[in-house]
Amino acid sequence: MIELDEITREFLLESNEGLDQLDRDLVALEQSPKDQELLARIFRCIHTIKGTCGFLGLGKLESVSHVGESLLSLLRDGVRGLTPDRTSALLQLVDAVRQMLVSIETTGKEGDVDYSALVAKLTRLQEDDAVSAVPNPAAPKAELAEADPDQEPHPKKMGDHLVERGLVTPDDVRKAADQQSAGDPRHIGEILVEQAHVPPQAITEVLEAQTVEGARGPASVADGSIRVDVGLLDKLMNLVGELVLARNQILQHLVSNSDSTLGATSQRLNLITTELQEGVMKTRMQPIGNIWSKFPRVVRDLATACNKQIRIEMEGKDTELDKTIIEAIKDPLTHIVRNSADHGIEPPAVRVACGKPAEGRIYMRAFHEGGQVNIEISDDGGGIDPAKLKDKAVAKGLLTAEQAGRLNDREALNLVFAPGFSMAERITNVSGRGVGMDVVRTNIERIGGTVDISSVKGHGTTLRIRIPLTLAIIPGLVVTSHGDRYAIPQVSLLELVRLEGDEVQRGIEVVYGAPVYRLRGKLLPVVVLNQALGFTTERWKHEAGDAVDVVVLQADGTQFGLVVDEINDTEEIVVKPLAKQLKGISAFAGATIMGDGKVALILDVSGLAEQAGVLASKSERSKAEAAAETADAIGDRQTLLLFRVGRDHRLAVPLSAIARLEEFPVGSVESAGLQRVVQYRGDIMPLVRLDELLEGVTPAEHPSDPLQVVVYASNGRSIGLVVEQITDIVDQQLIIERRSRSRGLAGSAIIQDKVTDILDIGAIVTLAGIHDNADSALVGAGAEA
Amino acid sequence: MANQFCTFFVDGLYFGVEVRQVQEVIRALDMTQVPLAHNAVKGLINLRGQIVTAIDLRTRLGLAPRPDGSEPMNVVVRTDDGAISLLVDEIGDVIETSDDTYERSPETLPVSAKDMIRGVYKLPNRLLLVLDNARATNLEMTVPK
Numbered sequence: 001m002i003e004l005d006e007i008t009r010e011f012l013l014e015s016n017e018g019l020d021q022l023d024r025d026l027v028a029l030e031q032s033p034k035d036q037e038l039l040a041r042i043f044r045c046i047h048t049i050k051g052t053c054g055f056l057g058l059g060k061l062e063s064v065s066h067v068g069e070s071l072l073s074l075l076r077d078g079v080r081g082l083t084p085d086r087t088s089a090l091l092q093l094v095d096a097v098r099q100m101l102v103s104i105e106t107t108g109k110e111g112d113v114d115y116s117a118l119v120a121k122l123t124r125l126q127e128d129d130a131v132s133a134v135p136n137p138a139a140p141k142a143e144l145a146e147a148d149p150d151q152e153p154h155p156k157k158m159g160d161h162l163v164e165r166g167l168v169t170p171d172d173v174r175k176a177a178d179q180q181s182a183g184d185p186r187h188i189g190e191i192l193v194e195q196a197h198v199p200p201q202a203i204t205e206v207l208e209a210q211t212v213e214g215a216r217g218p219a220s221v222a223d224g225s226i227r228v229d230v231g232l233l234d235k236l237m238n239l240v241g242e243l244v245l246a247r248n249q250i251l252q253h254l255v256s257n258s259d260s261t262l263g264a265t266s267q268r269l270n271l272i273t274t275e276l277q278e279g280v281m282k283t284r285m286q287p288i289g290n291i292w293s294k295f296p297r298v299v300r301d302l303a304t305a306c307n308k309q310i311r312i313e314m315e316g317k318d319t320e321l322d323k324t325i326i327e328a329i330k331d332p333l334t335h336i337v338r339n340s341a342d343h344g345i346e347p348p349a350v351r352v353a354c355g356k357p358a359e360g361r362i363y364m365r366a367f368h369e370g371g372q373v374n375i376e377i378s379d380d381g382g383g384i385d386p387a388k389l390k391d392k393a394v395a396k397g398l399l400t401a402e403q404a405g406r407l408n409d410r411e412a413l414n415l416v417f418a419p420g421f422s423m424a425e426r427i428t429n430v431s432g433r434g435v436g437m438d439v440v441r442t443n444i445e446r447i448g449g450t451v452d453i454s455s456v457k458g459h460g461t462t463l464r465i466r467i468p469l470t471l472a473i474i475p476g477l478v479v480t481s482h483g484d485r486y487a488i489p490q491v492s493l494l495e496l497v498r499l500e501g502d503e504v505q506r507g508i509e510v511v512y513g514a515p516v517y518r519l520r521g522k523l524l525p526v527v528v529l530n531q532a533l534g535f536t537t538e539r540w541k542h543e544a545g546d547a548v549d550v551v552v553l554q555a556d557g558t559q560f561g562l563v564v565d566e567i568n569d570t571e572e573i574v575v576k577p578l579a580k581q582l583k584g585i586s587a588f589a590g591a592t593i594m595g596d597g598k599v600a601l602i603l604d605v606s607g608l609a610e611q612a613g614v615l616a617s618k619s620e621r622s623k624a625e626a627a628a629e630t631a632d633a634i635g636d637r638q639t640l641l642l643f644r645v646g647r648d649h650r651l652a653v654p655l656s657a658i659a660r661l662e663e664f665p666v667g668s669v670e671s672a673g674l675q676r677v678v679q680y681r682g683d684i685m686p687l688v689r690l691d692e693l694l695e696g697v698t699p700a701e702h703p704s705d706p707l708q709v710v711v712y713a714s715n716g717r718s719i720g721l722v723v724e725q726i727t728d729i730v731d732q733q734l735i736i737e738r739r740s741r742s743r744g745l746a747g748s749a750i751i752q753d754k755v756t757d758i759l760d761i762g763a764i765v766t767l768a769g770i771h772d773n774a775d776s777a778l779v780g781a782g783a784e785a
Numbered sequence: 786m787a788n789q790f791c792t793f794f795v796d797g798l799y800f801g802v803e804v805r806q807v808q809e810v811i812r813a814l815d816m817t818q819v820p821l822a823h824n825a826v827k828g829l830i831n832l833r834g835q836i837v838t839a840i841d842l843r844t845r846l847g848l849a850p851r852p853d854g855s856e857p858m859n860v861v862v863r864t865d866d867g868a869i870s871l872l873v874d875e876i877g878d879v880i881e882t883s884d885d886t887y888e889r890s891p892e893t894l895p896v897s898a899k900d901m902i903r904g905v906y907k908l909p910n911r912l913l914l915v916l917d918n919a920r921a922t923n924l925e926m927t928v929p930k
Contacts, residue, residue, distance in 0.1 A: 247833065463795075484818060520855070533820035533821060534820050534821050535820065577834075579837075579838040579866055579869065580866045581822070581823065581826060581838050581866075581922065581923075582819055582822055582826065582838060582923045585818075585819070585821050585822060587821060588819075591817075591829055591836045593831050594838065597815070597831055598815050599816075599817040599828075599829040599830065599831050600817060600829065601817065601819065601834055736912075
């Protein structure tokens with residue numbers, strides 16, 4: 001029974017491999033229908049499957065592959081030509097076989113699916129343009145037997161070699177051979193030496209040549225490689241991980257030990273472990289071509305389904321990646337390719353009208369760069385129209401029209417990654433369900449990769465993916481927080497900064513309780529690890545004289561500084577998953593065992609950033625981007641009004657956004673409902689105290705008298721923003737460096753060498769509960785007054 | 786039919802876990818705390834290269850915190866999600882019980898513990914509370930403090 005299982009498993013493995021190749025070959029065959037070698041290979045594959053099925057008693061599978069084989073034999077013999085119909089039917093055959101194999105693998109049986117329609121179709125296709133012979137079921141086998149010697153030529157015989165060298169005539173060889181068959185036990189060489197006076201030296205040379213030839217033969221290739229269960233490789237990988245940890249522990253002990261023998265042995269252990277680690281890693285490496293190989297088929301099917309002509313080209317198929325990563329990018333890549341084929345490439349008529357060749361092209365490229373793998377997928381289709389994207393986003397309610405208007409093209413393109421976003425005009429079975437690109441990005445980011453999109457309208461779209469080579473063992477930076485060590489994956493690390501003495505005061509400024517750091521003139525939000533991990537509630541606390549270590553990190557394209565208690569060292573860490581009790585904590589990516597045997601948690605940089613509010617969470621990201629865009633859109637010089645609210649908070653607002661500056665005596669403030677109002681130009685104007693409204697501002701004890709009011713007008717209504725003091729009006733370029741997470745603020749900028757927050761008046765109005773068009777609340781209040 | 790239980794004490798209460806579910810019992814190990822985790826998670830331990838989450842049964846069962854200075858013991862149990870260590874005060878014997886002394890847990894148990902105690906064996910001199918491992922190690926059921 002076990003014996004049979006073994007055989008079946010082997011059969012499944014081999015057949016599956018064969019089927020993958022078959023997919024590729026069939027699509028390739030369409031391009032060059034006359035390629036005999038391809039045909040022979042396809043034929044052989046199906047034939048092998050059929051043969052083995054019979055042997056294993058898998059009748060259904062055998063009967064299906066049999067009809068396929070018959071059709072293939074006709075194709076191979078040139079009796080029938082390859083038509084798209086036939087290719088499709090053959091591909092369906094491949095699918096059917098695959099389906100049955102899956103069923104055999106899971107249930108041990110062939111399954112109950114009825115393939116008679118497919119069988120009928122394949123049979124019909126054999127006869128469709130029938131001119132002469134009805135296929136003879138016996139024929140294929142006979143032909144195969146004939147075909148085989150051509151496929152695997154026997155090594156040249158001794159006689160042939162000698163004839164080639166001009167030492168004997170073919171006649172001599174024939175005579176010697178006759179003598180052999182007549183009963184001479186000697187080798188043909190020996191007979192020739194005697195009869196045709198060939199020098200023994202020559203025979204030896206030929207024998208050597210034959211050995212070399214034999215070594216190059218196919219048999220030895222098979223001998224040089226074996227199949228290994230992936231589970232076993234995973235186990236090996238884990239063991240090597242353990243070994244690396246044990247090695248690290250020994251090396252750490254070595255520092256406090258002066259035994260020279262131990263030292264030398266440990267050094268050797270170190271070298272061997274490193275080599276072993278590399279070796280085992282290599283066994284897990286697979287060429288990306290393994291997953292790419294199915295794309296020609298995918299694209300072909302799609303092209304047929306959408307009546308398009310698409311050619312797929314690949315470069316760098318042998319770029320290698322860890323198996324786990326290959327698995328992880330399989331679906332995202334498929335999705336991208338489908339997208340390109342489905343709504344990237346235009347129908348032929350449209351392409352020709354645009355002056356492009358009717359056949360579209362999808363180009364995939366993979367290459368190593370800087371310890372990472374880059375994958376590019378580009379198409380020469382219609383590209384993405386940023387304006388259309390924006391409209392769609394507005395229609396879907398992801399953005400307001402105003403926000404959309406501020407997006408530049410690049411940012412608009414990134415909208416395709418927004419959750420729930422779909423560009424498809426209609427939902428096809430191929431794409432357009434609006435979960436796609438969001439999931440693509442999530443999956444790629446989960447394995448520590450990034451994805452970027454660029455597109456030129458009318459010329460095509462390119463997606464660039466960058467992913468790490470392997471996940472299991474990664475270099476990490478070890479830091480200390482609250483007495484415990486934490487590892488930070490090196491990929492997220494940009495630089496380390498140590499601030500000493502009064503550098504701290506100058507470097508780190510606090511805006512609304514949130515610390516920010518100026519790194520070469522750029523503002524970085526600062527997260528204190530102790531606070532992020534809940535050891536303290538203070539967002540920033542610093543004892544004069546203490547040095548501060550800042551780890552500058554990057555997550556999802558945002559940079560931020562992480563203040564840690566201590567920076568220890570870099571170390572190779574083996575990532576181990578956390579138990580499910582801890583899975584929900586976004587700040588941790590896993591755990592590892594340190595050199596001293598203690599466990600350390602691995603920080604998840606993007607999770608940490610998100611938790612600390614450095615990153616806008618997914619749904620808010622596009623809005624935040626829009627807000628940041630305010631800065632770019634008005635990146636030219638502009639006039640800003642500077643003012644102070646509360647005790648000492650500096651704020652600025654573009655002068656163009658406000659209507660007037662006014663002063664009102666405190667006594668003129670009346671109230672309407674819950675709203676403080678003043679009479680202004682014969683109207684009732686609600687007043688909003690910014691120091692009470694904004695988070696983190698210490699309200700002034702007594703508002704200044706008279707009240708300093710910034711009047712904002714919109715839709716014919718005015719709103720007064722009460723500030724402490726108007727300080728200045730400056731004319732400068734406004735670059736918002738840091739998006740704000742505080743409500744009512746667009747971000748911060750450096751104005752007059754000081755960090756200043758930029759007020760987002762639109763948000764303030766919403767925040768204060770006053771709506772531009774909210775007739776109910778305002779008008780109601782007015783009537784009462 | 787007799788059942789074998791690995792027994793231990795938590796805050797004076799006598800608990801048992803089916804012997805087949807117990808991987809091993811070990812002394813207190815160095816522990817790495819996990820910030821932001823459920824308050825019953827006391828930390829991570831390195832069990833011969835395997836990282837195991839330790840859950841304090843005192844906290845988990847809503848009992849008084851362990852007095853300072855007393856070292857807990859690790860009862861490592863197998864769960865569907867790998868090994869989990871239960872921190873207990875003291876280890877008892879492995880005992881055999883018979884089904885006729887078994888009863889469902891009393892209705893008067895506090896809600897915080899009721900879910901995690903499957904039943905009670907009435908031993909001659911005391912009660913043995915049977916811990917439901919799956920529930921005790923499933924922290925999603927309760928909201929962390």
